[in-house]
Amino acid sequence: xxxxxxxxxxxxxxxxxxxxxxxxxxxxxxxxxxxxxxxxxxxxxxxxxxxxxxxxxxxxxxxxxxxxxxxxxxxxxxxxxxxxxxxxxxxxxxxxxxxxxxxxxxxxxxxxxxxxxxxxxxxxxxxxxxxxxxxxxxxxxxxxxxxxxxxxxxxxxxxxxxxxxxxxxxxxxxxxxxxxxxxxxxxxxxxxxxxxxxxxxxxxxxxxxxxxxxxxxxxxxxxxxxxxxxxxxxxxxxxxxxxxxxxxxxxxxxxxxxxxxxxxxxxxxxxxxxxxxxxxxxxxxxxxxxxxxxxxxxxxxxxxxxxxxxxxxxxxxxxxxxxxxxx
Amino acid sequence: xxxxxxxxxxxxxxxxxxxxxxxxxxxxxxxxxxxxxxxxxxxxxxxxxxxxxxxxxxxxxxxxxxxxxxxxxxxxxxxxxxxxxxxxxxxxxxxxxxxxxxxxxxxxxxxxxxxxxxxxxxxxxxxxxxxxxxxxxxxxxxxxxxxxxxxxxxxxxxxxxxxxxxxxxxxxxxxxxxxxxxxxxxxxxxxxxxxxxxxxxxxxxxxxxxxxxxxxxxxxxxxxxxxxxxxxxxxxxxxxxxxxxxxxxxxxxxxxxxxxxxxxxxxxxxxxxxxxxxxxxxxxxxxxxxxxxxxxxxxxxxxxxxxxxxxxxxxxxxxxxxxxxxxxxxxxxxxxxxxxxxxxxxxxxxxxxxxxxxxxxxxxxxxxxxxxxxxxxxxxxxxxxxxxxxxxxxxxxxxxxxxxxxxxxxxxxxxxxxxxxxxxxxxxxxxxxxxxxxxxxxxxxxxxxxxxxxxxxxxxxxxxxxxxxxxxxxxxxxxxxxxxxxxxxxxxxxxxxxxxxxxxxxxxxxxxxxxxxxxxxxxxxxxxxxxxxxxxxxxxxxxxxxxxxxxxxxxxxxxxxxxxxxxxxxxxxxxxxxxxxxxxxxxxxxxxxxxxxxxxxxxxxxxxxxxxxxxxxxxxxxxxxxxxxxxxxxxxxxxxxxxxxxxxxxxxxxxxxxxxxxx
Numbered sequence: 001x002x003x004x005x006x007x008x009x010x011x012x013x014x015x016x017x018x019x020x021x022x023x024x025x026x027x028x029x030x031x032x033x034x035x036x037x038x039x040x041x042x043x044x045x046x047x048x049x050x051x052x053x054x055x056x057x058x059x060x061x062x063x064x065x066x067x068x069x070x071x072x073x074x075x076x077x078x079x080x081x082x083x084x085x086x087x088x089x090x091x092x093x094x095x096x097x098x099x100x101x102x103x104x105x106x107x108x109x110x111x112x113x114x115x116x117x118x119x120x121x122x123x124x125x126x127x128x129x130x131x132x133x134x135x136x137x138x139x140x141x142x143x144x145x146x147x148x149x150x151x152x153x154x155x156x157x158x159x160x161x162x163x164x165x166x167x168x169x170x171x172x173x174x175x176x177x178x179x180x181x182x183x184x185x186x187x188x189x190x191x192x193x194x195x196x197x198x199x200x201x202x203x204x205x206x207x208x209x210x211x212x213x214x215x216x217x218x219x220x221x222x223x224x225x226x227x228x229x230x231x232x233x234x235x236x237x238x239x240x241x242x243x244x245x246x247x248x249x250x251x252x253x254x255x256x257x258x259x260x261x262x263x264x265x266x267x268x269x270x271x272x273x274x275x276x277x278x279x280x281x282x283x284x285x286x287x288x289x290x291x292x293x294x295x296x297x298x299x300x301x302x303x304x305x306x307x308x309x310x311x312x313x314x315x316x317x318x319x320x321x322x323x324x325x326x327x
Numbered sequence: 328x329x330x331x332x333x334x335x336x337x338x339x340x341x342x343x344x345x346x347x348x349x350x351x352x353x354x355x356x357x358x359x360x361x362x363x364x365x366x367x368x369x370x371x372x373x374x375x376x377x378x379x380x381x382x383x384x385x386x387x388x389x390x391x392x393x394x395x396x397x398x399x400x401x402x403x404x405x406x407x408x409x410x411x412x413x414x415x416x417x418x419x420x421x422x423x424x425x426x427x428x429x430x431x432x433x434x435x436x437x438x439x440x441x442x443x444x445x446x447x448x449x450x451x452x453x454x455x456x457x458x459x460x461x462x463x464x465x466x467x468x469x470x471x472x473x474x475x476x477x478x479x480x481x482x483x484x485x486x487x488x489x490x491x492x493x494x495x496x497x498x499x500x501x502x503x504x505x506x507x508x509x510x511x512x513x514x515x516x517x518x519x520x521x522x523x524x525x526x527x528x529x530x531x532x533x534x535x536x537x538x539x540x541x542x543x544x545x546x547x548x549x550x551x552x553x554x555x556x557x558x559x560x561x562x563x564x565x566x567x568x569x570x571x572x573x574x575x576x577x578x579x580x581x582x583x584x585x586x587x588x589x590x591x592x593x594x595x596x597x598x599x600x601x602x603x604x605x606x607x608x609x610x611x612x613x614x615x616x617x618x619x620x621x622x623x624x625x626x627x628x629x630x631x632x633x634x635x636x637x638x639x640x641x642x643x644x645x646x647x648x649x650x651x652x653x654x655x656x657x658x659x660x661x662x663x664x665x666x667x668x669x670x671x672x673x674x675x676x677x678x679x680x681x682x683x684x685x686x687x688x689x690x691x692x693x694x695x696x697x698x699x700x701x702x703x704x705x706x707x708x709x710x711x712x713x714x715x716x717x718x719x720x721x722x723x724x725x726x727x728x729x730x731x732x733x734x735x736x737x738x739x740x741x742x743x744x745x746x747x748x749x750x751x752x753x754x755x756x757x758x759x760x761x762x763x764x765x766x767x768x769x770x771x772x773x774x775x776x777x778x779x780x781x782x783x784x785x786x787x788x789x790x791x792x793x794x795x796x797x798x799x800x801x802x803x804x805x806x807x808x809x810x811x812x813x814x815x816x817x818x819x820x821x822x823x824x825x826x827x828x829x830x831x832x833x834x835x836x837x838x839x840x841x842x843x844x845x846x847x848x849x850x851x852x853x854x855x856x857x858x859x860x861x862x863x864x865x866x867x868x869x870x871x872x873x874x875x876x877x878x879x880x881x882x883x884x885x886x887x888x889x890x891x892x893x894x895x896x897x898x899x900x901x902x903x904x905x906x907x908x909x910x911x912x913x914x915x916x917x918x919x920x921x922x923x924x925x926x927x928x929x930x931x932x933x934x935x936x937x938x939x940x941x942x943x944x945x946x947x948x949x950x951x952x953x954x955x956x957x958x959x960x961x962x963x964x965x966x967x968x969x970x971x972x973x974x975x976x977x978x979x980x981x982x983x984x985x986x987x988x989x990x
Contacts, residue, residue, distance in 0.1 A: 038435045045439040049446050055516045057642040059848045060449040060458055062506055064465065068442060070501035071469070071494055073884065077891050078494065085895045112895040118478040130478035164476045165490060166469070167435065 019154060021178035023089040026160070030173045031083050033076060039168035042072060072168050079169040082162045083119065085111035086133065090155075090179035091140065095309070097222065097274070101144040102181040104155045109138040118164045123155065147183040150270065150313045154180055184309040187278050188271040191227040194279055195259045217241040223278030242282055252298045253280055253287040255308070270312050277312070281305040291315060335434055338481070340377035342471040343437055344370055347425065349464040350444040351418050357451065359403045362415050365396070369422030376426075389423050414447050431475055438472045455843050466491055497891075500883045508876035510869050511852040529608035530757055532569045532581040534780060536718045536726070539757070540734035543713050543809060545775035548606055549759055550614055551841050553770040555600040561761045562805045563652050565617045565781065565793065566773060568758030570631040572667050574747075576675030577722055579740060579755050582667075585629040590660075592618060592632075592790075595653035604645040604844060611635045614758060614773075616650035617793060623648065624853070630664075631754065632656075645849050657790025660752075668752030668785060676723040676744055683748035693751050693786055700745050701799040704738065707731070711801035713809075735760075735804070738796040739780040752785035756793070761808045767831075768838030776809055902966055903955045910948050910973045914938070927953055941976065948972045 035043070046069055053061030091105035108131055110116050116133040121141055131141045147153050161172035217230055220240035230241040255276045260269040273289070280287040281302065288298035289308040293316075296308055348370065355363050376383060396419045397407060404412035421440050428434055445461050445468075470491035474481070481487075529549065531538065550566075571579035598620050605613060613626055613634035622628045623646035626636045636644070660668075671680070686703075690696035708731060715733045718725045723744045726737050733741075739755050746753035760779035762771040781795040798805045859867035864875070911921045911930075919937045921930045931949035935942040951969045955961045 038432075041435070042439060045443060049443060051516065052446055054512055056450060057513075057851075058446065058449045058453065059850055060453045060461070061446045062509070063458075063502065063847070064442070064446055064449075064461070066505035066509065067465070067495065067498050067502040069505060070498035073501060074494065074497050074887060074891075077884075077888055081891055081895065084892070112897055114894045118476055120478070132479040165473050165494060167472065167476050 019176045019178040026086045033171040036170040079171045090177040093181035095182035098186040102147040104143040107140045108133045150185040152180040185270040185274045188275040257291040337377040346468040373425040504879045510872040535578040539736040542775045542778040550605040566614045566759040571755040576672045588628040590658040592656035594651035598649045600649045620649045676721045678724045680748040683745045687749035704799045735797040742796040767834045
């Protein structure tokens with residue numbers, strides 16, 4: 001009950017509603033400000049100084065105390081100003097595989113001729129990124145969020161805060177930008193042989209590696225099987241290279257949901273398909289994808305790979321029956 | 328500062344050390360030598376460890392230093408809690424905190440301690456110079472505090488100083504409001520440490536040979552006086568201080584329990600009104616011209632017209648006074664008073680007593696006797712000097728019969744003894760005589776060097792009258808001050824000298840100091856009430872003062888808010904558009920006006936045709952502009968090119984179109 005009330009209050013006070021699309025401008029209503037812990041300590045120091053000034057009739061003591069008081073009061077304005085009218089525009093995100101950090105670039109732009117310093121950006125109050133926003137310029141900060149599972153990842157509530165200029169006040173604003181990052185399923189680790197092309201689908205036999213002819217090396221891409229990495233080349237200091245094989249390139253390969261063992265869960269089956277897509281793409285093979293409810297005709301190239309991975313990322317996994325019905 | 332445990336950068340440590348050194352430095356002259364040494368060691372230690380990124384010392388070592396310091400302070404001062412000992416402790420603690428300071432949180436505490444240390448400096452001096460210096464210190468501290476807040480890129484130190492300066496400057500209006508309107512309470516709130524006001528020189532309530540003449544070397548200001556009308560002549564400026572009745576053969580002392588005023592005197596002539604601002608001298612007496620006509624608030628007048636404040640003067644006090652320079656104080660004194668004014672310790676100064684008796688016998692009246700004694704001083708080779716020879720057991724005898732050289736206290740003492748020995752009641756009045764007129768501020772400055780002693784005798788018909796035996800020896804002393812009265816060979820410090828420009832500079836400075844004292848340091852609870860009355864709030868209560876303060880503070884803050892937020896709304900004009908607009912305006916003056924619908928390219932072609940001699944320049948400008956505005960490959964340097972080209976074009980004479988038109 002209390003928690004619900006608190007949530008309700010939070011939602012009303014901090015305007016924590018639905019994500020907002022487009023740029024977000026920090027208007028006055030969105031910025032909150034409170035004395036920081038140092039601000040409270042500062043007030044205590046001021047009280048002590050005031051007492052001293054009264055006790056010893058030190059008029060310059062009064063001058064100093066009041067000067068610092070005024071500075072503290074004005075710092076509320078300064079700190080508020082450091083966030084005020086700040087425009088935050090979420091940039092396009094790049095899809096990532098589950099298990100790594102999704103990157104959300106946010107572009108900050110100030111209004112007017114004010115240089116803004118040390119604007120902090122945080123989601124969990126633990127990892128903080130700071131940005132300076134000089135007048136008339138924009139600066140882009142990337143918020144990293146661990147992508148734990150496939151699908152569309154939203155950054156959720158992000159806190160922008162500042163203590164600038166003197167650290168006695170803490171001003172903050174919450175933003176919840178409407179921006180998503182596509183998270184592909186995590187590629188299954190290890191070496192998973194690709195299914196046999198054409199009619200041989202459905203059988204567990206796969207092409208042995210020995211059947212392929214070594215075709216050459218190309219630079220490593222994420223998702224490449226570690227087994228295909230040319231470790232000898234890496235040891236020679238040539239960087240990570242992936243061995244390419246021919247033999248499958250000319251044939252059409254169907255990566256089929258049904259080719260994955262039923263004993264695996266949905267996510268694991270998607271992981272395996274992801275692994276296959278990556279490997280097939282890495283090997284330059286033309287492939288198509290068949291999953292329950294969706295068939296992508298064979299093609300090759302990174303566009304095909306992205307299309308297929310997106311389909312896997314957005315696969316509605318709750319319908320296990322679908323998978324069987326489609327068989 | 329979500330991460331107050333961030334490790335401090337050596338740069339931060341350095342700037343903080345600078346701030347700490349600045350606030351602690353003025354204390355050095357008062358600190359025991361070992362504290363200074365220890366303080367310097369601690370600072371060097373911290374700077375060293377910051378520079379080489381070394382580990383900070385262990386806690387137990389710091390605790391050991393604390394204990395040692397406490398012991399040292401106790402041995403030096405005989406106490407731990409006191410003004411000087413407390414500040415010594417605070418400074419060492421600050422130094423130790425430096426060595427413990429590893430994180431941002433510690434650094435902020437150092438900042439607050441430094442601010443606090445600024446205020447302790449005001450216990451010793453609140454002069455203009457101190458204020459300016461401390462303002463610089465506050466500036467440096469604030470800059471250090473701001474420096475902690477840059478998380479991405481540190482701007483240069485000068486830029487941080489500028490930011491700090493701006494922030495402090497913006498705080499001034501609100502500071503003034505709070506200073507004027509914050510309801511003041513008269514301190515102290517609790518007992519001050521006993522050593523709170525040590526080391527102030529000034530008059531004392533006793534006088535022995537040499538006690539006044541030692542003050543002559545002090546240039547310190549005793550008080551300043553602003554007269555309502557003209558400043559009286561110097562020989563009328565007798566500033567009454569402690570009145571000494573009791574003589575033990577060597578020393579004159581004031582009664583321990585002064586009797587309150589029980590009689591009135593008869594004023595002659597008009598009263599003269601003035602305002603006195605007394606520097607703190609940690610005694611109770613206030614000063615007024617002979618004879619005071621009223622009693623300032625929170626003070627009493629004794630039966631010998633001495634003004635005594637209720638409490639010791641530990642702060643500068645300002646009061647309005649009026650006096651009658653001519654008066655007749657002939658009310659019959661109480662018998663015990665006369666007895667006291669005649670008492671001489673038996674057996675001391677016997678030759679003086681004999682001389683007095685002899686002179687009295689040959690005088691026709693007491694008046695005549697007084698003249699005889701003064702004539703003796705004048706005619707018999709007595710001299711006025713600030714360096715009188717030492718006197719021993721019977722100082723008056725030795726002075727009158729052998730040394731014959733003395734300062735005002737010698738003459739006053741000898742005269743009073745001669746009077747008493749002849750049966751004329753006499754008492755010694757100490758105080759100040761004369762003063763320096765500050766022509767810049769039109770007020771009178773009275774310094775410790777103007778200290779003086781004179782005598783009052785009681786004559787049957789005339790009552791108490793003032794006799795200044797020093798004037799008999801050295802008329803210049805009362806006519807034009809002590810500097811002109813003493814022999815050339817005893818020249819005083821240069822400050823009393825008479826270089827015109829030096830004198831002028833000194834007066835200007837003193838006038839400035841006086842205004843500072845009156846307006847800033849003299850703003851007491853009394854003055855605040857007075858100010859409130861002037862703006863129409865007759866009995867300002869605590870509550871109405873707070874209300875007024877909040878309203879004024881609100882207005883000031885609103886104005887500042889508008890000023891600060893203005894920068895959110897103005898936009899710097901785009902330099903590219905601005906430069907192109909200048910270019911168009913320039914061509915318009917040359918007779919080529921750009922139409923509203925005309926694109927830069929079309930305008931360029933038309934302009935080149937119209938002013939062919941400028942064509943290369945017009946082409947360059949237009950091309951750069953088009954690239955900057957519409958192209959995708961513009962370089963930042965292009966903006967500079969554009970601006971330079973436009974400026975070059977504007978610099979070229981444009982008399983051509985007119986000539987062509989004429990042709």
